[in-house]
Amino acid sequence: MTxxxxxxxxxxxxxxxxxxxVMQLDFAELQGKTVFLDTQYLDGxxxxxxxxxxxxxxxLAHGALLQEERVKATYVVEPRSGGVGTDKYSLLxxxxxxxxxxxxxGVPSAIPEIxxxxxxxxxGVAKIAVFxxxxxxxxxxxxxxxxxxxxxxxxxxxxxAGPYRRGSIMRDSEFAGETLPKIPAALHVYPEEVAPKATxxxxxxxxxxxxxxxPPATGFGSTLFGPDRxxxxxTRPTVATPPESPxxxxxxxxxxxxxxxxxxxxxxx
Numbered sequence: 001m002t003x004x005x006x007x008x009x010x011x012x013x014x015x016x017x018x019x020x021x022v023m024q025l026d027f028a029e030l031q032g033k034t035v036f037l038d039t040q041y042l043d044g045x046x047x048x049x050x051x052x053x054x055x056x057x058x059x060l061a062h063g064a065l066l067q068e069e070r071v072k073a074t075y076v077v078e079p080r081s082g083g084v085g086t087d088k089y090s091l092l093x094x095x096x097x098x099x100x101x102x103x104x105x106g107v108p109s110a111i112p113e114i115x116x117x118x119x120x121x122x123x124g125v126a127k128i129a130v131f132x133x134x135x136x137x138x139x140x141x142x143x144x145x146x147x148x149x150x151x152x153x154x155x156x157x158x159x160x161a162g163p164y165r166r167g168s169i170m171r172d173s174e175f176a177g178e179t180l181p182k183i184p185a186a187l188h189v190y191p192e193e194v195a196p197k198a199t200x201x202x203x204x205x206x207x208x209x210x211x212x213x214x215p216p217a218t219g220f221g222s223t224l225f226g227p228d229r230x231x232x233x234x235t236r237p238t239v240a241t242p243p244e245s246p247x248x249x250x251x252x253x254x255x256x257x258x259x260x261x262x263x264x265x266x267x268x269x
Contacts, residue, residue, distance in 0.1 A: 012169045013086050013124030013151045014047050020149030021126040022054040027077075029142040030132060031063035036073035045081045055079055055130070076135050082127030082146065093117040117158060122167075124151040 002008065037059065039052050059066060059077065067073040094115040102109040131143035153167035166173045173180045 009122065009153055009169065010086055010124075011047070013122060013153060014084060014126070015050055016151040016169050017124040017126035017149050018047065018051050018054055018084065018128075020151070021128045021147045022051075022058050024147045024149070025055070025058050025128070025130055025144050027059050027062035027064055027142075030059065030075065030077070032065065033075055034065045034067050034073045035059065035075045035077050035132065036067050036070045036135070038070075038076050038078045041078065041080045046084045051079075051081065051084065051126075051128075070135065073135060075132050075141055077130060077132045079128060079130040082129065082148075084126045085124070087123045087125065089121045089123075091117075091119040115157060115160060118156070118162075120155045120163075122153045122155075126150075 037052070037056060039048075042048050042051060045051060055077075056066060064077075070076065092113075092115055094117070095111065095113065097113040098111040100109045100111065125148070127146065127148045129144055129146050132141045133139060134141060151168045153165070153169055155163035155165050157163055162176060164173070164175050
């Protein structure tokens with residue numbers, strides 16, 4: 001529900017679709033050139049002012065020199081809109097609200113909605129095209145592709161509780177207007193193919209333990225239960241690595257003897 005003429009989610013869907021479409025326009029060909037933005041063909045477009053301002057910003061970002069008067073510009077940029085708006089789809093698993101003829105006075109003749117699962121999907125769309133031409137000669141200079149973009153918002157109710165809201169205009173998922181808490185990293189489960197085998201896991205030596213605590217179970221590293229482990233850190237077992245072989249000890253001089261010269265190399269062999 002909304003207290004304004006238009007719902008905030010509907011306006012955000014439209015504006016995000018416009019943002020995504022305008023960001024695809026490449027005005028590099030107009031860099032350093034004086035241009036005039038002709039917006040007469042955007043009349044009747046939803047959120048026309050926001051669309052025009054977004055195109056002006058994109059022109060300035062690519063180095064174009066905007067002119068407020070047509071006669072002062074060398075080139076004219078003409079945008080058009082193929083569609084800016086929203087669509088809505090609904091799905092109901094249950095019994096919709098139904099009106100029945102009044103048979104007995106005083107008995108309700110309407111059945112309220114009984115929804116097991118109810119889902120509502122909203123989508124914002126924007127289709128824009130822009131081209132530029134020389135104001136004096138009328139020769140075409142540049143044209144864009146047909147740029148299309150969309151945004152979405154999904155609301156779901158389960159047994160009348162909700163909505164559970166998610167979509168491209170939401171930073172985080174929400175339930176009944178409240179942001180859902182994120183699952184702590186300590187509860188993350190690693191896939192079986194990533195976790196090492198039990199035969200490859202050994203407890204770390206010298207790990208500090210709290211007095212009276214039992215040592216870690218066989219086959220698990222002490223980093224799972226040690227006091228130094230952060231509570232919300234991923235509980236990945238510690239994999240034991242094979243010990244490095246010791247470096248060879250040099251022989252004493254009386255055994256090794258004097259250094260022997262390398263044998264001479266005979267040419268031709």
